[in-house]
Amino acid sequence: MLSLIAIPYLPDEAAVHWNTVGEADRYSSKWFGAFSLPFIMTWIVLLMALLPKIDPKKANYEKFKGSYNLLINAFIAFHIITLAYNLGFPVDVDRFVPIGIGVLLIVLGNYMPKFKHNYFVGIRTL
Numbered sequence: 001m002l003s004l005i006a007i008p009y010l011p012d013e014a015a016v017h018w019n020t021v022g023e024a025d026r027y028s029s030k031w032f033g034a035f036s037l038p039f040i041m042t043w044i045v046l047l048m049a050l051l052p053k054i055d056p057k058k059a060n061y062e063k064f065k066g067s068y069n070l071l072i073n074a075f076i077a078f079h080i081i082t083l084a085y086n087l088g089f090p091v092d093v094d095r096f097v098p099i100g101i102g103v104l105l106i107v108l109g110n111y112m113p114k115f116k117h118n119y120f121v122g123i124r125t126l
Helices: 001-011 030-054 056-086 093-114
Strands: 013-017 024-029
Touching: 001 030, 001 056, 013 030, 013 056, 013 093, 024 030, 030 056, 056 093
Parallel strands: none
Antiparallel strands: 013 024
């Protein structure tokens, strides 16, 4: 929905990748820039909705539903930042990305121990 609202205001070429110093180094059409990440996120969310239904340990997903949903919402946050950058808002990518990934790893590190045994999400140690 955000992409549909933003499309008239996006430049013809939207940044889709940044280098380590925060400079955009790959561009694409505004349509690809606005809809590629939501398209990928939609497939991931659909897959994540399907996995609990086919997992033999499906009952365990209810035990860590909040952690599972947090993982999905992380994708949405990164898309909002990309749109904001392409709309001209002052997004300091060289600071946001390392901090964002650091926060993501901290949050995942705190939530992953709450994941109950299943066949698709988490880290297998066997």
